[in-house]
Amino acid sequence: MTQQINGKRETAKYERRERLYxxxxxxxxxQGYEGTTVDQITRQAGLAKGTFFNYFxxxxxxxxxxxxxxIGRLGMMAMSTSNGFGSSLGKLKRLLGALxxxxxxxxxxxxxxxxxGISVPDLLAGDAGGFSVQPMASLLIRQAxxxxxxxxxxxxxxxxxxxxxxxxxxxxxxxxxxxxxxLEERLTGMVDLLLLGITTQ
Amino acid sequence: MTQQINGKRETAKYERRERLYxxxxxxxxxQGYEGTTVDQITRQAGLAKGTFFNYFxxxxxxxxxxxxxxIGRLGMMAMSTSNGFGSSLGKLKRLLGALxxxxxxxxxxxxxxxxxGISVPDLLAGDAGGFSVQPMASLLIRQAxxxxxxxxxxxxxxxxxxxxxxxxxxxxxxxxxxxxxxLEERLTGMVDLLLLGITTQ
DNA sequence: ATCAAATCGTGACCGGGGTCATGTTTTCAA
DNA sequence: TTGAAAACATGACCCCGGTCACGATTTGAT
Numbered sequence: 039m040t041q042q043i044n045g046k047r048e049t050a051k052y053e054r055r056e057r058l059y060x061x062x063x064x065x066x067x068x069q070g071y072e073g074t075t076v077d078q079i080t081r082q083a084g085l086a087k088g089t090f091f092n093y094f095x096x097x098x099x100x101x102x103x104x105x106x107x108x109i110g111r112l113g114m115m116a117m118s119t120s121n122g123f124g125s126s127l128g129k130l131k132r133l134l135g136a137l138x139x140x141x142x143x144x145x146x147x148x149x150x151x152x153x154x155g156i157s158v159p160d161l162l163a164g165d166a167g168g169f170s171v172q173p174m175a176s177l178l179i180r181q182a183x184x185x186x187x188x189x190x191x192x193x194x195x196x197x198x199x200x201x202x203x204x205x206x207x208x209x210x211x212x213x214x215x216x217x218x219x220x221l222e223e224r225l226t227g228m229v230d231l232l233l234l235g236i237t238t239q
Numbered sequence: 240m241t242q243q244i245n246g247k248r249e250t251a252k253y254e255r256r257e258r259l260y261x262x263x264x265x266x267x268x269x270q271g272y273e274g275t276t277v278d279q280i281t282r283q284a285g286l287a288k289g290t291f292f293n294y295f296x297x298x299x300x301x302x303x304x305x306x307x308x309x310i311g312r313l314g315m316m317a318m319s320t321s322n323g324f325g326s327s328l329g330k331l332k333r334l335l336g337a338l339x340x341x342x343x344x345x346x347x348x349x350x351x352x353x354x355x356g357i358s359v360p361d362l363l364a365g366d367a368g369g370f371s372v373q374p375m376a377s378l379l380i381r382q383a384x385x386x387x388x389x390x391x392x393x394x395x396x397x398x399x400x401x402x403x404x405x406x407x408x409x410x411x412x413x414x415x416x417x418x419x420x421x422l423e424e425r426l427t428g429m430v431d432l433l434l435l436g437i438t439t440q
Numbered sequence: 441a442t443c444a445a446a447t448c449g450t451g452a453c454c455g456g457g458g459t460c461a462t463g464t465t466t467t468c469a470a
Numbered sequence: 471t472t473g474a475a476a477a478c479a480t481g482a483c484c485c486c487g488g489t490c491a492c493g494a495t496t497t498g499a500t
Contacts, residue, residue, distance in 0.1 A: 050466095051478090075456060086480045091458065152359045159350075161359055162408050163415035192432070200432055203408035204401055207363050211400075214364035231393070231401055232433065251496095252448090276486060287450045292488065 055093045057083040062100045067146065071101070071154040101155030106168040108147065112140040117174060126182035127233070133174060134205060134229060138222040141209065149213040161206060169209070172202040197232075204228045256294045258284040263301045268347065272302070272355040302356030307369040309348065313341040318375060327383035328434070334375060335406060335430060339423040342410065350414040362407065370410070373403040398433075405429045 061082040065074040076097055077087045094100045116136035124132075141148055151167060160166040176198040182188040188197070208228055212221040262283040266275040277298055278288045295301045317337035325333075342349055352368060361367040377399035383389040389398070409429055413422045 054479095076458085077456080087457095088459085088480050088482095089478085092478065095458095097457065149360075154358075156359060157355075158353045158357060158359055158362050159411055159415045162411040196428065197432070199408065199412075200405055200429060203404040207400065207404035207407075210360055210363040214360045227397065228401060231398070255449095277488085278486080288487095289450050289452095289489085290448085293448065296488095298487065 051093075054083070054085065054089070058085070058090060058093055059100055059103060063104060063147075066101075066150060071098075071150060098155050101151050102166055104147070105151045105155060106166075108144065109141075109168045112137065113168065113171075113174070116140055125187055126178050126185055127187045130175065130178040130182065130201075131226060131229060133178065134171065134225050135222050137171065138209075138225050142221055145213060148209070152210055152213055162203075169206060170202050171205050172198045175201045200232060201229065204232065252294075255284070255286065255290070259286070259291060259294055260301055260304060264305060264348075267302075267351060272299075272351060299356050302352050303367055305348070306352045306356060307367075309345065310342075310369045313338060314369065314372075314375070317341055326388055327379050327386055328388045331376065331379040331383065331402075332427060332430060334379065335372065335426050336423050338372065339410075339426050343422055346414060349410070353411055353414055363404075370407060371403050372406050373399045376402045401433060402430065405433065 058079060062074070062079045065078055065082060076090050079100075080087050080090050090097075094103065116133055152161075156167045156169075161169060165172070172195075176194055179188060179194045179197050179201075183190040183192075183194060205225065205228075208221065208224050212219070212224065259280060263275070263280045266279055266283060277291050280301075281288045281291050291298075295304065317334055353362075357368045357370075362370065366373070373396075377395055380389060380395045380398050380402075384391040384393075384395060406426065406429075409422065409425050413420070413425065
């Protein structure tokens with residue numbers, strides 16, 4: 039009578055990972071990252087401490103898991119939201135705007151990831167966490183170059199990198215700022231800075 | 240016969256901190272940051288483990304100490320080197336160039352600091368580590384605005400922030416890249432991107 | 441010279457992240 | 471159905487960063 043459909047193990051594994059990740063998120067939100075122990079997480083999930091490390095290699099890995107999961111979803115959503123008609127350049131701006139307004143709803147989480155879940159090289163050189171907009175930006179920039187909206191002389195990857203740098207810096211600063219302001223506005227301001235140099239005349 | 244000049248304690252303190260910081264640096268270089276224990280550091284410095292924490296609040300604080308010390312020195316050097324005559328804009332570019340070529344000599348150290356010594360918010364929002372060029376850039380940008388080299392409509396602090404973002408991103412990427420290339424070139428390329436939008440016409 | 445107070449080195453100790461040998465559960469082949 | 475092998479949960483254990491109570495050293499005043 040063993041549930042043959044899709045293996046008992048497979049589903050149990052999935053469920054456990056999910057329980058761990060939800061327990062972790064809840065506790066992090068309630069007591070902070072440093073204030074939460076792996077033991078607490080596993081107990082809240084009804085498991086033993088050692089089990090945690092069968093699902094996540096380290097304590098902070100759960101933050102990145104969370105990050106890529108949520109942020110990836112946001113990115114997709116933003117990508118489709120901003121995929122209406124209009125110039126590629128317009129799409130690019132709308133993409134950033136949509137991303138910004140999505141992230142604005144989860145400031146605490148994003149802030150947590152930046153503070154404890156991701157290292158400087160991972161954010162700025164690699165891209166653990168999936169925060170980078172470079173891949174999407176690279177695509178849109180190439181499009182915009184083809185349509186003549188952006189100076190085609192310039193390396194699209196370099197432009198995308200620059201955009202990414204500005205985007206990430208503003209995102210981090212917005213997370214850390216005690217005053218709350220519109221991330222979206224700041225971002226468009228920053229991007230315009232670049233665009234005025236990038237746009238053909 | 241107690242050495243009255245300048246207090247026995249004072250000098251001993253200075254010497255101990257120096258010994259600790261040199262021992263730490265040597266060990267980090269030899270075995271990596273994670274591979275080095277505080278106990279090893281203190282023993283190499285001829286002290287007991289607990290003493291370490293009388294001089295540095297945490298293990299990674301020694302990295303930042305190192306960082307601010309060295310980077311600060313580099314910054315000053317670069318600032319004076321680039322302080323020749325010429326346009327403010329030229330000074331700005333020369334400042335970045337000088338900083339870059341200084342840092343190029345200490346890639347391993349800088350890399351170490353980015354990987355283990357500084358958090359994302361500290362680097363991008365605060366400025367632990369003294370890596371930020373924002374303060375210096377802000378000054379030079381204001382000058383350049385007064386002389387009409389840079390569009391005076393734009394917020395100088397925002398421009399400085401943008402410059403900082405581009406600078407830090409390129410610095411981090413250069414540190415992490417397996418291929419070695421000229422940081423200086425990359426930086427000037429990036430800055431030109433911004434300038435073409437910033438410069439008045 | 442003397443001594444009380446302040447400073448600081450010291451290492452036993454603690455808490456928590458991460459490992460691993462063990463026993464249990466699941467799977468799959470016969 | 472059965473049993474060997476693979477997968478995995480478990481918690482005792484290790485290691486290391488950081489704390490702290492103690493004792494030694496230094497200081498400055500008398």
